[in-house]
Amino acid sequence: MPDIILQAEELTKIYKSGEKDLTVLDSVSFSATQGNSLSIIGPSGSGKTTLLGLCAGLDVPTRGTVSLMGFKLNVMDEDDRAYIRNQFVGFVFQNFQLLSTLTALENVMVPLELRGDKGVEPKAAELLARVGLGDRMDHYPAQLSGGEQQRVAMARAFITDPKILFADEPTGNLDEENAKHVTDILFQLNKEQQTTLVLVTHNLELAKRTQRILTMRGGRLVEEKILSTV
């Protein structure tokens, strides 16, 4: 079983801005092993979200390679990357990104249904109950508070038992109490399922709960701090 879940090598992303090239990510390399948790911090515009997008296969680098579970994402087409995401990746976003026309339960079921799995409802219901929303399964996102929506999003992210979970400012839109609740669930599930966690945040307190902190500035990885080992 490969220990390294994610391997980024010399990742560079350049955007064209008129005549000029804009380098938003410059030769970034790092790796993440199974069950490990790391956070990426840095000021706005430092390239954190771009790095997360490339690592999750949401975009392709201009140069460099990303391997997820040994699969080289940068040589795949978009639909193959989508398949990899469905099989191995979970996401939690700052603005929750639930499907507004689906109930909480249906939102959680979607990734497994996409795989073609049958009888996924009990598992989704159990996960929703785990995040404290057992009685709100039939509610639509618009009928839930921000904290509740984020918990649904986490249930959706964990239902596939992902090998790696990418979280982009998961508490950015939440009040302190909700943020703490969500963070607790996130780390608890991460621990239970041995999921690799990659977290992008401005929140240093949150970052300190992960085992490693990568600091970005001007598109470069400027510091790596190891806080604890698995």
Next chain:
Amino acid sequence: MIEYVIKIKRKTKSIFQDGWVWRMAWRDARHNFFRLLLFASSLTTGIAAVVAIGSLNYSLRNDLDRNAKELLGADFVANGNKAFEREIRAAFDSTEFEQASERELASMVLFSHTRQTRLVRVVGLEGNFPFYGEVGTLPSDAYSKIKGGGYAMLDESLASQYEVSSGDTLRIGNREFLVSGVVQKWPGSSGILTTFTPSVYISDAELDSTGLIQYGSRVSYKQYFKTNSDKDVEDLTKKLRPLLRKYGHGFDTVEERKEELGEGFQSVYRFFSLLAFVALLLGCIGVASSVHIYATEKREEVAVLRCVGSSGWQAFNIFFIQVFLLGILASIAGSLIGLGIQQAIPYVFKDFMPMELDFMISWGSVVEGIILGVVVSILFTILPLVIIRFVPPLSVLRSDYKQKRVFSKTRLTAIILIILFPFIAAAYQTSNWLVGIAFTIGIALALFSLAGVAIALLWVVRKFFPKKSGFVFRHALSNLFRPNNQTRVLMVSIGLGAFIIATLSITQSSLLGQVEFTGNENQSNTILFDIQPSQIEGVVKLIKEHNLPANQTVPIVTCRLSSIKGRTVDVIQKDTVDRLPNWALTREYRVTYRDSLHVSEELIKGKVHQITGRDSVWVTISEGMQDNLRVDVGDSLIFDVQGVPIPVRISGIRKVDWSQDPPNFIFVFPRGVLEQAPQIWVATTRVDDPQVANRFQQELVMGFPNVSLIDLRLILSTINELFDKIGMVVRFLALFSIITGLVVLAGAVMNSKYVRIKENVLLRTIGARTNQIMKITLIEYTYLGLFSALTGVLLSVIAGFFLTKFFFEITFSLNYLELFLIGLGVVILTVSIGWFNSREVISTPPLQILRKES
């Protein structure tokens, strides 16, 4: 190797195998049901129009087959505008078939109880016509009574107009007749025909006793035959055709009549089906435009689905299934509505039908409608939906992430099919490739022109934006430029309906302008014809006694051509190479003589008619007939004037404005040639006061019963009536375009609902009152309706100008009031629909929205 493994594992499921996309389609549709229904509704109206017209065509063809013989009332009919010659009569008598005959001429009739008069078609009948079908009368014995003599029956429209009922008396020529009843149905006759030429029927034996048939009277003759089989018809046609042709008569058989009518209906059907098709195309544009906005709004959700592993096709399929299924539902609904409308169509068209229409369901049209609906819903939704396939998952992290332009075979195929679709569909509907091409070019031109006018109008509004007007007006106007507001699409689709109706109005007012005499005081509005030479003095005296001007007194001599450029008409008729139209060779020419040109004439070549030398008679010919007879200045002709040959030469060619101050003539002789020939006179006058007109007409009928009178004001009202009836049919179909436009509008309002709500919340937060928000909404739709109406009306003025100038060749004329009313109607409809769909936007409390937003 890794990539290879993945390709093997990732099985691509077809849309039918992938249960997830169907589930997702349903889950998503639950929340967009009303909105999706509105998209579909634009399709429904178009399909309804196509099915209604297709079904009508089916019923028509069926009825035409079923009632073919009733349309003619006989198996064979010989007809002509002169009495059948002895040779022909002998041929008629030699057949063993049952026959009936008919003579008809125009004459005045006086209704004794009201003393009113009217020019009618007097029909004298002999024999048992019709042999097929029946004459519908009220009471039912009215027809049998006239055969006995002393009775007359008249068309129902005439009877109701002059309040005539059974037992009343009417006077035709020298004779009085008792009214036996009214005619409700006559074989082969339609309501519109009786409006134009209402008829009074009497026994043929009594026609001569009216004293109407004199020298110069224009009498038409018909001889009906009933045969035993189709073979008999063939034999009869073979036997009579050469004879009838020789003397310039015509004939008709059931097959020919069916063909003529069938062709006529086919042309009308083609025209109406294309109108219906325009409504469908508008619906398609509406659907495409709405789906485009729908797809754009779904971008974020699609990005999430892509993040959790959905492929581009899977995401696309979710929304494609929705619009595809709705397309089927809309098509079925449209087909059912079309069948319902078809029940109303016989009522709308009843005046144009020479037979009663039975309601028949054409399942073929229904299936065609559904297939058409499904095809267009696929074609016109694929293009806007394709963007869903290429939504980058990165949009989840960066909502401002710009999607790269991706080459898509699906998109390219859809564009090609959309371009080909109107061409193929129009060619299929009209069974004619040329019509298909012409229609596609025409519709593209019309839509581009409408879009051009709409863009130009909006540009003008932007350029000269009323910056200093009040806040409410300014804000409402700027709302039109809101992103995704579909203002241009709405202006085109609503404008197209307004365009069709306004163009009809312009054509109508221009045509009416041609026969509108009230504006020109010197022009005659009453023509008296069939005046015998002995009566002309008395008629002129009668005119003057009523203080009316005798504008023209014109002699008319009837004659025929016997030779052209040295070749007799017989020889020319037999010439199969250099053929001249038979009607031009054998017709009766009504010529006059004078020394000068009339006000309606202009000499375009040669000299005015004159006599030079001892026997050289030089006549002038009208421009069109010169082409038909292929003659020019200097060519010789011989006229047969009541048996006397008169050789003439052509001195000049006149351009005649036929509608100006009639009567006008094809041939004009110089004075000094025809004075002694048998002739009749025409007198013209101008009567403005209806009471004077009534008194004058009564005295004319009493004193000169054979003299007929054409009241041009009556023609004016008849043309008006005709246009009202045609207009009703065209408006009925134009309504589909307007309804489609309004459905698109309702869809557009739904699409922009959340943007509107947000705007309103913002306005309320900064202090706007409900009253102000309501005003902004109302004014916005007023602007939209106004600009749509302007788009349609402006283009219709341009189209109307070209149509009247180059197609009808008449003076362009506008009815400003009617155009204003059309515009007003469009504005009211637009505001009503817009307002109805915006109630929720206005009435939603801001706090509720702010909560939702947060």
